[in-house]
Amino acid sequence: MPNKHAVLSASSSARWLACPPSAQLCAALPDIVTDYALEGTCAHELAEYKVQKLLGNPASNPTENLDF
Incomplete structure (x- = not known):
């Protein structure tokens, strides 16, 4: 990811x-990927999804692929 x-x-x-x-x-x-970096990446992916949905843009829900 x-x-x-x-x-x-x-x-x-x-x-x-x-x-x-x-x-x-x-x-x-x-x-080097740490747990902290992975958590941050997951947070960014979720935030991007939410912003895209608020803007009315099509976006795939990432929650089932997130580790955090």
Whole structure:
């Protein structure tokens, strides 16, 4: 389920704003999926679904595929 992590992610913005080259260096490291990251991904998928439904856009309900 998890996608490739963004190079300029919000969660690491304090680091890459203070040291822009760190973003490229960290992009070369393995993207380790923790339970916290998986929970955040599930929360984002659920939030996206709810927003799309509120906007009247077609969206697939992700709840049966979420781990949290």
